[in-house]
Amino acid sequence: MSPRYFLRSLLLLILAAFSANASNWLYLAKLSSVGSISEEETCEKLKGLIQRQVQMCKRNLEVMDSVRRGAQLAIEECQFQFRNRRWNCSTLDSLPVFGKVVTQGTREAAFVYAISSAGVAFAVTRACSSGELDKCGCDRTVHGVSPQGFQWSGCSDNIAYGVAFSQSFVDVRERSKGASSSRALMNLHNNEAGRKAILNNMRVECKCHGVSGSCEVKTCWKAMPPFRKVGNVLKEKFDGATEVEQRKIGSTKVLVPKNSQFKPHTDEDLVYLDSSPDFCDHDLKNGVLGTSGRHCNKTSKAIDGCELMCCGRGFHTDEVEVVERCSCKFHWCCFVKCKQCHRLVEMHTCR
Amino acid sequence: MAGAIIENMSTKKLCIVGGILLVFQVIAFLVGGLIAPSPTTAVSYLANKCVDVEKNHQKTKWYLSWGSNPCEKIRDFDEAVSRQIEANDIVFSIHAPHPHNEMSPWFQFMLYVLHVDIAFKMDNQIKNNAEITFNVSLGYRDDMVSEWQPMAYAEETRKLKCAFNYPKTKENEDSFYDCDVLSFMEIGTVAHKFYLVNIRLPVHEKKGINVGIGDIRDIRLVGIHQNGGFTKVWFAMKTVLTPSIFTIMVWYWRRITMMTRPPVLLEKVIFALGISMTFINIPVEWFSIGFEWTWMLLFGDIRQGIFYAMLLSFWIIFCGEHMMDQNERNRFSSYWKQVGPIAVGAFCLFVFDMCERGVQLKNPFYSIWTTDVGTELAMAFIIVAGICLCLYFLFLCFMVFQVFRNISGKQSSLPAMSKARRLHYEGLIFRFKFLMLITLACAAMTVIFFIVSQVTEGHWKWGGYTVELNSAFFTGIYGMWNLYVFALMFLYAPSHKNYGEDQSIGDLGISSGEELQLTTTITHVDGPTEVYKLARKEAQE
Numbered sequence A: 001m002s003p004r005y006f007l008r009s010l011l012l013l014i015l016a017a018f019s020a021n022a023s024n025w026l027y028l029a030k031l032s033s034v035g036s037i038s039e040e041e042t043c044e045k046l047k048g049l050i051q052r053q054v055q056m057c058k059r060n061l062e063v064m065d066s067v068r069r070g071a072q073l074a075i076e077e078c079q080f081q082f083r084n085r086r087w088n089c090s091t092l093d094s095l096p097v098f099g100k101v102v103t104q105g106t107r108e109a110a111f112v113y114a115i116s117s118a119g120v121a122f123a124v125t126r127a128c129s130s131g132e133l134d135k136c137g138c139d140r141t142v143h144g145v146s147p148q149g150f151q152w153s154g155c156s157d158n159i160a161y162g163v164a165f166s167q168s169f170v171d172v173r174e175r176s177k178g179a180s181s182s183r184a185l186m187n188l189h190n191n192e193a194g195r196k197a198i199l200n201n202m203r204v205e206c207k208c209h210g211v212s213g214s215c216e217v218k219t220c221w222k223a224m225p226p227f228r229k230v231g232n233v234l235k236e237k238f239d240g241a242t243e244v245e246q247r248k249i250g251s252t253k254v255l256v257p258k259n260s261q262f263k264p265h266t267d268e269d270l271v272y273l274d275s276s277p278d279f280c281d282h283d284l285k286n287g288v289l290g291t292s293g294r295h296c297n298k299t300s301k302a303i304d305g306c307e308l309m310c311c312g313r314g315f316h317t318d319e320v321e322v323v324e325r326c327s328c329k330f331h332w333c334c335f336v337k338c339k340q341c342h343r344l345v346e347m348h349t350c351r
Numbered sequence B: 001m002a003g004a005i006i007e008n009m010s011t012k013k014l015c016i017v018g019g020i021l022l023v024f025q026v027i028a029f030l031v032g033g034l035i036a037p038s039p040t041t042a043v044s045y046l047a048n049k050c051v052d053v054e055k056n057h058q059k060t061k062w063y064l065s066w067g068s069n070p071c072e073k074i075r076d077f078d079e080a081v082s083r084q085i086e087a088n089d090i091v092f093s094i095h096a097p098h099p100h101n102e103m104s105p106w107f108q109f110m111l112y113v114l115h116v117d118i119a120f121k122m123d124n125q126i127k128n129n130a131e132i133t134f135n136v137s138l139g140y141r142d143d144m145v146s147e148w149q150p151m152a153y154a155e156e157t158r159k160l161k162c163a164f165n166y167p168k169t170k171e172n173e174d175s176f177y178d179c180d181v182l183s184f185m186e187i188g189t190v191a192h193k194f195y196l197v198n199i200r201l202p203v204h205e206k207k208g209i210n211v212g213i214g215d216i217r218d219i220r221l222v223g224i225h226q227n228g229g230f231t232k233v234w235f236a237m238k239t240v241l242t243p244s245i246f247t248i249m250v251w252y253w254r255r256i257t258m259m260t261r262p263p264v265l266l267e268k269v270i271f272a273l274g275i276s277m278t279f280i281n282i283p284v285e286w287f288s289i290g291f292e293w294t295w296m297l298l299f300g301d302i303r304q305g306i307f308y309a310m311l312l313s314f315w316i317i318f319c320g321e322h323m324m325d326q327n328e329r330n331r332f333s334s335y336w337k338q339v340g341p342i343a344v345g346a347f348c349l350f351v352f353d354m355c356e357r358g359v360q361l362k363n364p365f366y367s368i369w370t371t372d373v374g375t376e377l378a379m380a381f382i383i384v385a386g387i388c389l390c391l392y393f394l395f396l397c398f399m400v401f402q403v404f405r406n407i408s409g410k411q412s413s414l415p416a417m418s419k420a421r422r423l424h425y426e427g428l429i430f431r432f433k434f435l436m437l438i439t440l441a442c443a444a445m446t447v448i449f450f451i452v453s454q455v456t457e458g459h460w461k462w463g464g465y466t467v468e469l470n471s472a473f474f475t476g477i478y479g480m481w482n483l484y485v486f487a488l489m490f491l492y493a494p495s496h497k498n499y500g501e502d503q504s505i506g507d508l509g510i511s512s513g514e515e516l517q518l519t520t521t522i523t524h525v526d527g528p529t530e531v532y533k534l535a536r537k538e539a540q541e
Helices: A003-018 A040-045 A051-059 A061-081 A107-129 A158-170 A172-176 A182-199 A227-239 B011-035 B077-082 B228-257 B265-281 B286-290 B296-321 B332-360 B372-416 B419-455 B469-491 B499-505 B514-520 B528-540
Strands: A203-208 A218-223 A242-249 A252-257 A315-330 A336-350 B040-046 B048-051 B072-074 B090-096 B110-119 B131-141 B149-159 B182-187 B194-200 B215-226 B459-462 B465-468
Touching: A040 A051, A040 A061, A051 A061, A051 A158, A051 A172, A061 A107, A061 A158, A061 A227, A107 A158, A107 A182, A107 A227, A107 B040, A158 A172, A158 A182, A172 A182, A182 A227, A182 A242, A182 A252, A203 B110, A203 B215, A218 B040, A218 B215, B011 B228, B011 B465, B011 B469, B040 B090, B048 B077, B072 B077, B090 B215, B131 B182, B149 B182, B182 B332, B215 B228, B228 B265, B228 B469, B265 B296, B265 B469, B296 B332, B296 B372, B296 B419, B332 B372, B372 B419, B419 B469, B459 B469, B465 B469
Parallel strands: none
Antiparallel strands: A203 A218, A242 A252, A315 A336, B040 B215, B048 B072, B048 B090, B090 B194, B110 B182, B110 B215, B131 B149, B131 B194, B459 B465
């Protein structure tokens, strides 16, 4: 660990310690510099985990690096998908990671929960495929494995393990409360929707290998979609999310659309309880940074256009010289040789 | 072929035989569906990115990302950029199988396909007709501690076939191309427990090697092998089937040699079909458990090819021998027009298989499809084989049509014939229609199951049971053709009933009065030839 990393991690740990009241495991992503989570004591020190998650951490130490990687992936993807919106998924260096926005039952919260549970499933599955984890598809505690084992019938897909782990790790908070409150129901639903976004977009690939390579024998497998694709799917679900309320049907509590004329939501749809604030003004108490100082697109009429982005406060325009890479020569990895090109660009910034 | 058992058998006995065969058929399906797991398994591997820190680019050093002596690993290439690691220093390492598992000889073969994840960059796009070149080495070991033993090394080039499904804008940078899977490696034996694949993608700008292949993020391999459980069930089935087919074959041939006349063509062809079936059945695969025989895949292909060619020839000859027209056949050479396409088609597929799997014996990474010339050559062979097959089916359909036309012609004149001749023709017609029926049933079953296994997911959940459709398809269809050959040899063997009397009749034919003919049934030792004589006489009348 380099000294730079060490300092940063120390800083983050101190920051975390001051906001111990909240609990959000996504904070793991912010602890990217703790180094590898390889000892049980580390689990205790991780901020943002609830007691049950700490126990899981101790039992599945090798998986924790993937969980952290999943959290990072989720945040990166969230920021990419929301780069042109008023709420741009900006994170705070304190808990809760996304500010208060996510602690309320808003659309944004729905997206964050979905993308983060998908992120964990994705990262754990990837780690399985690269042989980093011991259990994975051949673990008998995960459903769908024949008792005879690898040599008789092979192992189940790694994605099954990834999803199962995500279920047990991410959902544990809501489950431990006893899934009764409407918020818990919403979170559980959105977590599942996130994982479904991976499962329902698995790409099926096949190979024929019969006599002379004919399709007499064909083997198919499922390949995980790129995480960008998962993000795109969830962003679409975000745009079409359903506002729901809790109702009691029989003895169980369920979420139903608030507007009874709407189609009931499916497993893959995102649901939310509260409408979102407009995210216009800086409101530190609620963790809203506001759009002041954000870049906007003068010609666009959409949410990234200056009109909407700046909430009618207006914007100022600067001419900035940007240095860009141009006429580059690339290798497939690691090597880039470029010229520098200077270009004058108009930048619009919200007041 | 005369006086076959099927003609002399009562309907009741025929039903009993049919019922017994049906029971075995159901057993064959159930064995595959309930006992065996799915035929093959695909395991996906994500390559670990190791760094060749010594920068010596030696072939001899092996890179494994875990274990006692792990390589220096990087998570992604952004890390490599910041550390000034070059493309040539990166080794993709894949260990098969995953930790805590072992490969086993029961897997029979290993087939690997390669998938490259390439991200879209505005200024680093994949060139048209881009090719990716990799140096790949394959090693094995049988325990976790010993040194890796080299098994194969090759420098291979594959065409990148990638499409980008989004608009090519700055917004969509970092989205992945949609690339076709590349064939990577095929080995016909799994004699060792652990395998290690090391792949390098060397860049050589002057030679234009690995230039313009985009921004590679990951390499994934998918390993396909036969499931051990399926192999065991399969072997068991073969081991049971071999003696049964062999026994009936010996019995059949004894019946034929006991006759005074030499065997006719149709009898010889049925016997040859029995031999080719036995040839497939003989479970030589048992040796693959103990020996490292890479040619087993190729050998299996050849055996299947011989059987298919034999089966197709049999159908043609069977139709021809039941034509009931004036032509004298009973010679193999009179079928050259129909059998010719089979021979040409089978030969084409054999050459193609030798070019693909034959060369793979030497270089497991070889594939004929990777070069333009190879692709054209392979396509040429396959197209010729396809044309031959179409030609064959045209001939077959035409012959079947002819037979049915002759049958309907004969049927209208049957009442006018003498009893002896009538019985003779009725026997022929029955024999033909019966085979036609079971052949169509078998072919339809094969096609239906093939389609079902292609479109469905491969297994059905039935309460607590999982029915493996694909395995049921393989064992069931394999069992079915065995039963088909079995039934053929049993039912179309010369009957005992007229066998003694045939000698007394000699070649008297119809001249010896109808009373005698009735008891023996008309069918004579000389079989079809006699029929043709009859037919010719009839024509002369």
